[in-house]
Amino acid sequence: MLALIYFIILAVIAVGAAVCVLLSRHPLYGALSLIVSMVSLAGIYGLVGSPFLGVVQIMVYAGAIMMLVTFVIMVLNGARDSRTPMFDKVSLFIIPAVLVLAALVGVALVRAPLAFDAATVRGSVAVTSETLFNVAQGGPGYFILFEVLGLLLLSAMVAAVLLAKKRLGSVDSENVEEKH
């Protein structure tokens, strides 16, 4: 019963913050609402028994990724362009279409028999890390995926640096160097 009350409170906060993202005009307010939504989702992860994922959600999502988002919005001064309208006429068709699709999936979900299993493993730090870094011969092999993700993040970082840097030798970069 108590779990249901906590879940309803966190779910209302998460959905309310998501609606705030949809309706806010300034990108920075949208980013802050998104952080609120992510933190309450992390609370739900802890509530259903995955505390490690909740902590990772707060550290990586609400911390690192949203820090990047707010940083880019502030660097570009995202509110400078105030001529862009929030919605256009196409939105009138998209919103009902997505709502109808969600209703269809919802009907299919509600008809499916689902129940919590009593024997689920609580995803604590010890259990999750043991499974993730199990290098045994017959193990699940998640550590290979982990290595591949390291390569993916490295290549994403290199791509981002190459894309976002000013061209060497261009007028902009020379002006910046003279100021220093």
Added chain:
Amino acid sequence: MELQPIFIQVLALVIFAIGIIVAISRRNLFFVLMGIELALNAVNLSFIGFSKTFPADASLVGQIVPLFTIAIAAAEACVGFAMVILIFRNRESVDADSYSNMRG
């Protein structure tokens, strides 16, 4: 009345729908990327909700895959915002329609 798995799935569905609406219908580029993040969050929630309906070892799979999803979302946000910085510098606009021509 206790907490049911279907409640978690319905919450994930609602957040996913809102994220898709934000990503498709907003004109501002920042909101498009934030909508994608919101939808990815909802997918993680759905994974964890379903993982709790499986016994012992099978339930661990649903709690490890979201870790990879989070890392991929980090890579996606990194490259996405680098592209926004690149094009915003040329166009001085965050309207998605002004990004239709990407010849640099």
